[in-house]
Amino acid sequence: MIDRVLDLGVAEIAGRHPSLAGFLAGLGAWDDDPEQPFAGWLAAVEDARLFDMGMERAQVTAHVGALLRQVTQWQNAPAPVIHALCVRGGRDKAGRPETLDLILRPGDVVCLVGPTGAGKSRLLADIECLAQGDTPSGRHVLVNGAPPDPALRFASPRTLIAQVSQTMSFVVDLGVGAFITMHAECRMVPDVEARVREVIACANALAGEPFTPETALTQLSGGQSRALMIADTALLSASPVVLIDEIENAGIDRQKALDLLVARDKIVLISTHDPLLALLGGRRLVIQQGAVAAVIETSERERTCLAALAQVDQGLMGLRERLRHGGRIEALPAWPAPP
Amino acid sequence: MRLIIVAGPPSVGKTSVIVRTAAVLGQGGPRVGVLKFDALATDDDTVYRAAGLPVVAGLSGSLCPDHFFVSNIDDGLAWGKGQGFDFLIAESAGLCNRCSPHLHGVLGVCVVDALSGVHTPRKIGPMLRLADVVVITKGDIVSQAEREVFAYNVRLANPRAAVLFFNGITGQGAGDLAFHARLAQPQDSLEGRRLRFSMPSAVCPYCVGETTVGREHQRGAVRKMSFETPAGESA
Ligand SMILES: Nc1nc2c(ncn2[C@@H]2O[C@H](COP(=O)(O)OP(=O)(O)OP(=O)(O)O)[C@@H](O)[C@H]2O)c(=O)[nH]1
Ligand SMILES: [Mg+2]
Numbered sequence: 001m002i003d004r005v006l007d008l009g010v011a012e013i014a015g016r017h018p019s020l021a022g023f024l025a026g027l028g029a030w031d032d033d034p035e036q037p038f039a040g041w042l043a044a045v046e047d048a049r050l051f052d053m054g055m056e057r058a059q060v061t062a063h064v065g066a067l068l069r070q071v072t073q074w075q076n077a078p079a080p081v082i083h084a085l086c087v088r089g090g091r092d093k094a095g096r097p098e099t100l101d102l103i104l105r106p107g108d109v110v111c112l113v114g115p116t117g118a119g120k121s122r123l124l125a126d127i128e129c130l131a132q133g134d135t136p137s138g139r140h141v142l143v144n145g146a147p148p149d150p151a152l153r154f155a156s157p158r159t160l161i162a163q164v165s166q167t168m169s170f171v172v173d174l175g176v177g178a179f180i181t182m183h184a185e186c187r188m189v190p191d192v193e194a195r196v197r198e199v200i201a202c203a204n205a206l207a208g209e210p211f212t213p214e215t216a217l218t219q220l221s222g223g224q225s226r227a228l229m230i231a232d233t234a235l236l237s238a239s240p241v242v243l244i245d246e247i248e249n250a251g252i253d254r255q256k257a258l259d260l261l262v263a264r265d266k267i268v269l270i271s272t273h274d275p276l277l278a279l280l281g282g283r284r285l286v287i288q289q290g291a292v293a294a295v296i297e298t299s300e301r302e303r304t305c306l307a308a309l310a311q312v313d314q315g316l317m318g319l320r321e322r323l324r325h326g327g328r329i330e331a332l333p334a335w336p337a338p339p
Numbered sequence: 340m341r342l343i344i345v346a347g348p349p350s351v352g353k354t355s356v357i358v359r360t361a362a363v364l365g366q367g368g369p370r371v372g373v374l375k376f377d378a379l380a381t382d383d384d385t386v387y388r389a390a391g392l393p394v395v396a397g398l399s400g401s402l403c404p405d406h407f408f409v410s411n412i413d414d415g416l417a418w419g420k421g422q423g424f425d426f427l428i429a430e431s432a433g434l435c436n437r438c439s440p441h442l443h444g445v446l447g448v449c450v451v452d453a454l455s456g457v458h459t460p461r462k463i464g465p466m467l468r469l470a471d472v473v474v475i476t477k478g479d480i481v482s483q484a485e486r487e488v489f490a491y492n493v494r495l496a497n498p499r500a501a502v503l504f505f506n507g508i509t510g511q512g513a514g515d516l517a518f519h520a521r522l523a524q525p526q527d528s529l530e531g532r533r534l535r536f537s538m539p540s541a542v543c544p545y546c547v548g549e550t551t552v553g554r555e556h557q558r559g560a561v562r563k564m565s566f567e568t569p570a571g572e573s574a
Contacts (some may be wrong), residue, residue, distance in 0.1 A: 168482050186491035229484070236484070
């Protein structure tokens with residue numbers, strides 16, 4: 001395959017294989033003569049120019065071959081389908097056995113609660129690396145009921161868990177539209193433009209204050225960034241598991257954010273102590289001393305409380321709006337009676 | 340003894356990655372030692388010692404750090420063998436993006452930092468392009484989308500390498516890098532080994548001590564830029 005590709009004109013290669021276009025342009029082959037067969041260009045170009053690119057002649061051919069194989073593999077490899085992730089207990093920090101047989105399925109929302117240092121990160125790291133008794137916790141993670149295929153475990157880069165946290169920000173110096181387009185292109189989705197519009201519309205539905213595709217990423221407010229991160233993760237990330245870390249103060253619609261992720265069949269893990277978020281989940285894992293000490297199913301009574309809490313939350317939001325518009329708080333909304 | 344060469348631009352997290360990975364490699368008994376190469380000054384040796392890792396640090400001073408690395412790596416290997424290490428990890432300075440310390444037959448790791456911008460992988464050159472493993476640090480402070488675009492660009496720049504994310508602060512990812520380190524070839528000597536990419540052969544007047552600016556001082560291998568008048572402007 002590689003020989004046939006090398007005999008094509010430079011512009012034609014770039015047209016057929018967009019992922020190679022950047023490389024060919026970087027070599028300068030494009031500027032020299034876009035119509036010339038690449039093999040001919042490579043044979044004729046002076047050593048010094050290749051050297052400036054940090055490559056020897058044979059390395060250029062090998063690189064193009066490897067790139068083509070890589071891209072074909074990306075296009076043909078199906079995303080791993082996960083029906084169930086099972087976490088089997090290991091041991092806590094004192095070496096005592098952990099009783100745990102947790103099954104996570106697409107659409108599950110599970111909260112992690114416990115003091116800082118209790119072992120939340122360890123649990124997430126175990127899931128992320130599909131631990132096989134070889135991490136400090138000794139846990140085992142099964143994929144669809146069996147130990148993971150090494151090809152999945154050591155996939156490169158492994159992207160089982162997508163993460164959205166309060167400490168993350170956008171650092172790239174681009175507009176929202178341009179960057180999300182770049183992300184969509186590298187995910188090789190069919191209709192890039194439509195997908196980008198969808199991501200931005202979703203993000204605007206989650207954040208109060210709207211932004212446009214032209215807004216610079218680095219100028220987004222905290223709430224807008226978090227909203228964009230969640231919309232992008234739901235609609236463009238390949239990861240089947242999404243971890244959300246401390247977004248209670250981000251100023252976004254939490255219920256809508258979870259609905260969006262659940263609708264995309266993500267397994268959602270939330271590290272939080274916010275009662276509203278915690279009760280939105282189906283289960284809570286109580287983490288103590290490096291082990292899961294209890295799994296609490298959200299009860300019917302808790303769901304009733306959630307409805308009241310949501311009303312309180314709405315009430316508080318209304319008060320914030322009032323302040324924002326220069327109003328006074330001399331009357332309170334009707335708080336719900338405790339159920 | 341297995342040798343691992345770790346390169347990467349300044350402050351990307353090479354030392355953090357090595358310390359965390361060495362802790363995993365050393366579990367259950369194997370001995371891990373470190374060689375640190377830098378240009379002018381380094382505190383890394385104190386960091387390694389504090390982590391309980393035996394270390395020798397070398398400063399290239401007035402020499403090109405990458406040339407200095409190649410001239411000393413074989414002696415470093417002999418030192419490590421003499422110490423009875425199971426793993427020897429060499430941290431190299433990687434200052435100019437033009438050179439690369441990677442040797443044929445020796446596990447080459449390049450560390451890059453997700454904060455440095457999504458286009459950086461294209462600019463790093465042979466140090467990244469010819470590595471066996473590319474480690475991406477500082478993913479904990481950028482968005483998921485930027486991590487994914489960054490990793491994609493790394494794989495376009497080096498389609499052969501294993502690519503992994505590493506949090507140098509928590510050590511997440513150390514298990515994966517240790518997995519690759521355990522697969523490194525045992526090395527007896529590096530005598531006769533080849534660099535994966537040759538270093539610049541030219542020595543310009545300023546390499547050998549010239550300090551004066553100006554055409555008449557520039558004898559030997561000198562390359563001049565061409566300065567053209569931008570289109571549409573008159574000279
Ligand atoms: N947030 C974050 N910080 C990191 C990470 N990895 C390293 N750092 C920090 O980055 C700084 C530089 O890390 P080092 O490990 O000293 O980097 P280095 O590449 O060895 O630096 P030089 O040897 O001086 O070139 C330190 O303050 C680390 O704590 C990471 O994954 N996330
Ligand atoms: Mg260092």
